[in-house]
Amino acid sequence: MSSEESMCSICNVRESSGFSYGVLCCGACKMFFRRALFVKNIDTCRQKGECIKKCRYCRFQKCIQAGMSYTPTENLLELKNNDSLSAFIFNLAHQDELRKYQLMNCRYDGDPTVAEIAEHNTPLNFTKKPDDFPMNLGEWIFITGLTSLNYLKKFNHVNMLNASDRHFLLKYSFFDMSIFTDSMRACEKGEGVITFPDGTEVIRAEVPGLEQKFLNGIRCRLAARVNELKVTKEEFLLLSAVFFCNPGLPGISESGRGILSTYQKIYTSALLQYCLLTYQQTGPTRFTDLLSVLQVVTKTRQDISYLFILNSIRGPPSALKKIFIFR
Template identity: 30%
Template sequence: MCKYSNLKVYCCNACKMAFFRASRAQKFPKSCLNGENCGNCRFCRYQKCIAVGMKWLDPLPWEHPLQPITPDLPMVISQLKLMDDRRELVFHSYTLMDDSNLDTLVLSTSTNYVAKSEHSHFTRHDWAAISHTTGIDFIKKFDFISLLSTEELIRFIEKAIMPYTLFCTAMRSYSNRREAAEFPGGVDVICEDLEVCYANSPAVLDNLRYPLVAKLRELKITNDEFLLMSAVTICNSVAAKLSDESRELISRYQNRYTSHLLKYCQMTYQAGGQSRFFDLLSIWYTIDKANKDFVKAMIQFSLSEPRPPPKKIFDDLLEGMMK
C-alpha cells in the first residue's frame, strides 16, 4: 500500500516513484506522447495514478504537484465518436461466431465476429445479441475498466449494459425517424415470447418501445450530445455492488464527462446552455425508467414462462436482473 496516498491506494514501488517524479517535475508532457491507446508514456501513467486516487499528503510548501490534465472537449468527443462508429459498424455488418456467456464476453480480449453475408437473416434475438455484445465492447474501452478487478468488472458491465443498449437502440431509431424503438429493417425489439405473455397488456410493451425515442425526439438530441450522455450513463457505479474505491473511481469519470457535457452546452447554446444541460440530463431518468420497466417485464415473464433463453448472454443478464 502506498503510504503517500490518502485514499489507501495499492501500488508497487515503481508506480510510487513514477508518481513522485511526475509530481515534482518542472517540465512534464501535457498530452500523450504516443498517440491513441497508449497508456505507457509518462503522461498516461501519471493520469492513471490520479484516476485511482493517488495524492501526496505532505507536499513541501514550495512544491506544487501537477494537477490531473483533462483532455479538451473536441478530443473527448472525437474519441467517443471513434468508439461509437466502430460499434455501429460491427452491429450492422457482423454477426457472432459463438454463443458466448456474459463472463466470456466481458473477460475476453477480443470477440469472435464474422462478417454477415448478403443473405443473412437476423431474428430479434440475433439483433439483441449483437447489440449487447457490441455494447460490451464499447464499455470495455473506457480507461477505468482496466482498474477494476475481474469480479467487479463483471458486476459493473452486468448492470451497465442494458441501460446503454436501450439508449443506443432508441438513438438509432430516432435517427432513422422511427416512432418506436426497433432494430434495422423494422424488426421489433420485443421478442415474440414476451409479446405472447403480454398479449392482454400491450401498454406494458409500449412503455418499452416508445418513451425513450419520444424523449430524444422532443429534445432533438445531436450525435455529440448522445456520445457524451452515453459516457455519463455508463459511468454509473450506483447500480452495481462495488467496493468504495471502485465507486469513487467511476464517479470521478462520470463527473468528468458531466463537466464535458456542461461545457459543450455552454459553448453550443450560449445563454441557454445551462437549461439545455439539465434537459439532456433528464434523459438519464427516462433511460432508468425504461430499464426498470424492462427488468420488471422480463422477471415477470421468466416466472410465468420458465424456459431457457435462446442465447447464453440473455440467461446471464436475466440472472443479473434478479440479484
Template identity: 30%
Template sequence: MKVQSPKFQLAAFTENSDTFPKCKACRYQRCVDYGMNYVFREKKKLLSLQNKRDDEMQDVIGGLLYQDSHRTKVLASCFTIMDPSLSDMTERKELKIYVKTQKEQLLPQDWSFFALYTTVEFFLQLDFMRNLQTADKLTLIRHSASKCSLFAGAMRTYRDKRNRMVTVDGQDIYPDRMREYLGAGSNEFLNRIRSFVVTKLIELNITTEEYVLISVIVFCNPGIFCESDNLPNQKPDNSYARSIISSQQQKYTSILFQYCCHTYQQNGPTRFNDLLSLCPIIQQNFEDLQYLTLVFRVAMKAYEESPENRNKGIKIIKFRKIVEELI
C-alpha cells in the first residue's frame, strides 16, 4: 500500500512492519481498520438511545403529572351528589360532577368519598387499563385504590406543609362522631394513621415526580391475581391480567430508577431504594385504616343499638358505595 503525496511517496505501515508508522494517514487508517469509527458510531448510538429514553421518561412522567394536577383540581373544586358503585365507574357510566359554591361545606365522610372517587378516575385513565377486562379492573381497583388514595392524601398534606392529614378544607379527616364511638383511647391510633406516611414524605423531601411514579408502582401489584384465598370471586391464576400488570410495574419502576439516576447522579440508586421503602409503609397505613374501619363499624353498631341512644333516634353515619367497597 502506498500513500500518494504531491511531492513524495511514503511506505505505508504493514502487518509485518517492525517500525511504528510515522505517516499520520497510515496511523489513521490503521485506527480505522481496528475499529475507531465503529466505536465512535456506537457512542453516537448510545447517546441517541439515551436521549430517546430520556424523552420517553419525560413523556410518561409528564402525563402522570397532568392527570394528578387534574385530579387535585377536581377534588378541591367539585363534587357529585351521585352514589356510583365501582362497577358504574369501571363501565364508564355517565357520572355528573358539579363545581361547588364557596358556601358549600362537605363533611369528612364526603371528602373521603370524593378522594376515592377521583383516585379511581385517575387510575382508570391509565393507558394499560383499557387492555383489562372489567372484572380484572375491579380486582385491581378494590385491592389498590384505597392505598393510593391515602398516599395522595399524605402527599397533599406534605405539599400544604402540615404534619398530619386533614381534609382539603382543613377539617379533621375523622368525624367527631367517629371519635365519640371509638372513645378517647383511640386518639393515638388515629394520629398514627394521620401522620405515618406524611412523616416519611417529609423525611424524604419527595418530589411530585417521585410521588406519581410510586403511586402507579403501588397500584400495579400483579400478585393480587394469584391471591384466590383473599379474593373468592377471582380465578386463582389470571395470567393475562397478571402479565399486563407485571409489565407495567416493571415499566414504572424502571422509569423511577432512570429518574433517580438522572436527577441524583451517583446517588441515584440510593435514592431509588429510599423511595421504594415507601411501599411497605403505605401498605401498613392501609392495614391500620382497615383495622380502624372494622373497629369503628362494631363500635358504631353497639353505640346505635344501646337503649339509651336508640331512644334518642341517633342515625348511623352512612358512607357511599365506593367507600363501603374499598375500605
C-alpha cells in the first residue's frame, strides 16, 4: 500500500480524505465539484490539456472523467430544492458530453465481459482513436455499447449495488441505453432514421426472410417517437436515469431491488418536477408522454434481439464482442 493510494485522484496534490461523490479525492476537490455543480461557473477551456490548478474547466473535466456523480437527496418536489435538480442535470449533461466525445473520438482496447466491467468501480479506459481508424458496423456497435456502459456505471445507484447486482443491472440496461442514445442523435440531426455518426446504417439493409417493414421499425420507430415528442436534452438525461434504474430486472437481489427502487423514485420525481417547472399545467401530460418512450425502447430492443437470433442461426458464427453475450 503505497502512499500513492491515498492521494487525491483529481488534483494529485493533497491527501485524499475519503470517497466523495463516488470518487477517492481530497476535501478541496470535493467542494470544488459541489460548487461547480451548483454555481455552474465553468467556462470552457481553449487548449484541452493538463491544466489542473490553472484551469477550472480542466479540473471539472477531471472530476467528470473520474466518475464524480451527484444525486439529489432532498425532496425535489419542493420548489426550494430547485438548485439540487439543476445541479443534477448539470452533472448528467457533462457525463453525457463525455460519452459523446468518447463515442466520436475514442476506441477501446480489449474485449471485456460486462461482469468484468461491473467488477471495478473505476471508469473504462478509452484511448484516442487515430484519425484513420477504420470504423465499421461492428466497431460502432461496440463503442456505442462501451460508452453507454461507462455512462451508466457512474450513477450513484450503480455504485451502491454489490458486484453481482451491478453486473445484472448493467447487462440488461446498457443495450437499451445504446438504442436510446442512437435515437436522440438521429433526432438532433433532424433525421428519422437511426445511423451511426459517420452515416453507417445500424443494421444491414436486408435480411432474408424478414419484411422490410420490420427492419424499418428497428431503424425508425424510436427515433420517430423521440422526434414527435421533441424530447429535449434535459429530458433525455433524466429519462436515462429513470429507465436504467429498473428494480425489476432478473437476477438482482432483494436488497438491490430496494436500492434501485429508492433511487428510481428520486429520479422519477426529478423528471416530474422538471416537467412541472418547464411546462406548467401541461407538465403531468408531458411527464407520462416521456415515460411512455420506455415502451418503444423495449420494443425496439426485442426486435433487434429477434433479428440477431435469426442472423446467428443462419449466418456464419460472427466474432461477437463479449459484452453482447446476454446469456
